[in-house]
Amino acid sequence: MNSSLLDRLRDRGYRLTSQRRVVAEVLDGDHIHMTADEVLEGAVSRLPEISRATVYNTLRELTELGEILELNLDGRSKRYDPNVTRAHHHLVCDRCGLVFDVQFEVEVPSLGLAEKHGMSIRRSEIVHHGTCRTCTG
Amino acid sequence: MNSSLLDRLRDRGYRLTSQRRVVAEVLDGDHIHMTADEVLEGAVSRLPEISRATVYNTLRELTELGEILELNLDGRSKRYDPNVTRAHHHLVCDRCGLVFDVQFEVEVPSLGLAEKHGMSIRRSEIVHHGTCRTCTG
DNA sequence: GCACGACTTGGACTGATTCCAACTTTGTTG
DNA sequence: CAACAAAGTTGGAATCAGTCCAAGTCGTGC
Numbered sequence A, B: 001m002n003s004s005l006l007d008r009l010r011d012r013g014y015r016l017t018s019q020r021r022v023v024a025e026v027l028d029g030d031h032i033h034m035t036a037d038e039v040l041e042g043a044v045s046r047l048p049e050i051s052r053a054t055v056y057n058t059l060r061e062l063t064e065l066g067e068i069l070e071l072n073l074d075g076r077s078k079r080y081d082p083n084v085t086r087a088h089h090h091l092v093c094d095r096c097g098l099v100f101d102v103q104f105e106v107e108v109p110s111l112g113l114a115e116k117h118g119m120s121i122r123r124s125e126i127v128h129h130g131t132c133r134t135c136t137g
Numbered sequence C: 001g002c003a004c005g006a007c008t009t010g011g012a013c014t015g016a017t018t019c020c021a022a023c024t025t026t027g028t029t030g
Numbered sequence D: 001c002a003a004c005a006a007a008g009t010t011g012g013a014a015t016c017a018g019t020c021c022a023a024g025t026c027g028t029g030c
Helices: A002-011 A018-027 A036-046 A052-064 B002-011 B018-027 B036-046 B052-064
Strands: A069-071 A079-081 A089-093 A099-102 A120-131 B069-071 B079-081 B089-093 B099-102 B120-131
Touching: A002 A018, A018 A036, A018 A052, A036 A052, A052 A069, A052 A079, B002 B018, B018 B036, B018 B052, B036 B052, B052 B069, B052 B079
Parallel strands: A089 A120, B089 B120
Antiparallel strands: A069 A079, A089 A099, A120 B120, B069 B079, B089 B099
């Protein structure tokens, strides 16, 4: 999954730098919703000289390519979700920012023409907001 | 609707200040999704000496009381939606931040126990991401 | 009308993210 | 394999949204 991501990058004319390799490596996994800072932290532990700017650049590129999803779940940091293939909902604790995936077999119904207001829709997401067990106390 | 919002505030022990009145007034409407800055701008035009901090305070209070919804649609500013009674989706342009309401008669299916991961869910939202006509160019 | 506590204020501060100009590296070409 | 150009990286400055705070103001109940 990860090597093929790097392949796809190269095929699209992106250079394979050690930085991109490391970021891809850090993001690998299934129920991952890391902030840019967490990605940086993981990247630094593998490649100490990597910079914050590069992590942000790479996350933007991967998002634009559709390889990861950029999530604005709470109003704090964006989170990045490498699971773009299996549709799923997100469950967010509004207090601490904790995120769970929900594999829920209900499709978001697609919109009719009138409802689209002339927009082209790229993706639809379902987010459940609440409070996690720890924060409920 | 607006006077009753002020009534509800007073009933809960909040003082009726001119600032709160003005913010409530600015937020009144049906398909409104203003940023804090836009609320401030509207408030200043009615009460020039109102401060940014007060607008933020009031928006937080109204959100906590459930009188408005706080939306994190794009990664930029939060937006505030006074329509809390009629369930609806949001349609967001990821380029310019434009928001439309979609009155769509499909409920978000509620989650089973296992899927809640021990969380208590307060609200569920559906967001459609895309590009608006202007930004598609 | 007074007093008390709730509310407001502006300016400093924080956290997240973007920008930038100089430097480095990759992939290509001869 | 050496050299080159373009793409990528860097760290630090800058921006943007939002929060915090101590001092001053004002709504409300008596």
